[in-house]
Amino acid sequence: MVGNPKRLSDLNQIKADVRISCRDCRFEEDWTVDALSKHLLAIGGSTTWSELTRHLRCRRAGCGSPRLRAIPVPYARRQANAKRQISKLDQETVATAVGILEDAAARSPGRTVNTLEIRLALLTVHKYTRDAEPIRLLWERAGRAGRTTDEGLGEPLKAIRHRLEHLGWIAPRVLTEPTKTWPWSSPAPPGWLASDDGLAPLDEGRA
Numbered sequence: 001m002v003g004n005p006k007r008l009s010d011l012n013q014i015k016a017d018v019r020i021s022c023r024d025c026r027f028e029e030d031w032t033v034d035a036l037s038k039h040l041l042a043i044g045g046s047t048t049w050s051e052l053t054r055h056l057r058c059r060r061a062g063c064g065s066p067r068l069r070a071i072p073v074p075y076a077r078r079q080a081n082a083k084r085q086i087s088k089l090d091q092e093t094v095a096t097a098v099g100i101l102e103d104a105a106a107r108s109p110g111r112t113v114n115t116l117e118i119r120l121a122l123l124t125v126h127k128y129t130r131d132a133e134p135i136r137l138l139w140e141r142a143g144r145a146g147r148t149t150d151e152g153l154g155e156p157l158k159a160i161r162h163r164l165e166h167l168g169w170i171a172p173r174v175l176t177e178p179t180k181t182w183p184w185s186s187p188a189p190p191g192w193l194a195s196d197d198g199l200a201p202l203d204e205g206r207a
Contacts, residue, residue, distance in 0.1 A: 005072065008037055008047040016072045019080060020056060023067040027060035027174060028080035030073060043179060044190035055191035061175040083168035090128075094169045097124040098161065104142065105153040113153075114143035125160055128169050134159035 005011055011018065011033050018031045031039070040047055045055040053068040078085035100121040104113040122135045129135070138156035164170045181195050182188035188195070 005049050007049060008033055008040075008052060010049075011072055014072070014074065016074045018052075019071045019073040020053065021069050021071060022058040022060065022063060022065050023069060024065040025058060025060055025063045027058055027063065029059060029176075030080045039179075042193055044188065044192075057191065059176040059179075061177050064177070079171055081171040081174060083165075086169065090169065093124060094128055094164060097121040098164070098170065101125070101138070101153075101157055101160070105157050108142065108153050110145060112143050112145045114139065118142055125164070129160060129163040129167065131160075131163050134163070 008018070016033075018033065018036050020029045020031065021027070037047055039045075040052070040055075043055055046052065049070065052070045053066075056066075056068055058065045058068060079091060098121075100117055104115075104118050104121075107113065119139070122139055126132065126135050134156040138153055138160070141151055141153055141156065144151070161170070165172045179193050180191070182192040183195055185195075
């Protein structure tokens, strides 16, 4: 395919996703073709490539800019908001290890979580961060059930995430906002999600 596609569905031919990039805040969000097609249908948008971002807004919290661009992204390219391109295997390996540690931190208050699974996740993370201090600290705290709030797993886990983000192994977390929902029973305008239990329009309310 040379140049931009004519329609969103054309990306299925080259096995690509769609990256919506904000021209103002630089936030990036990746969509599969099916997911974006369903979203555009729900908000009254168009799947014609030149009209793709017309009714979309940046979903980064506090931005909401309409100045967006759509980019075809083959599956092997750099993940959204990440500093650099890494292999799919590295992406999945790091994401799995970090997910295990986050689950452990969520269930850790008042109990020990120094399991073999956590140890393997820490060894995996160390391969990518090469920073032993937060890993050692997290492992020590994971084995203490009577630790105080200040001795929780959140601090070393935050340091591990920061290190991985700095080295480009994971993308930083970005707070996003949901698509606006039209609160009335009248048809939703383009760019809004229709509400199943919308309120009656003002004119009907006065009747």
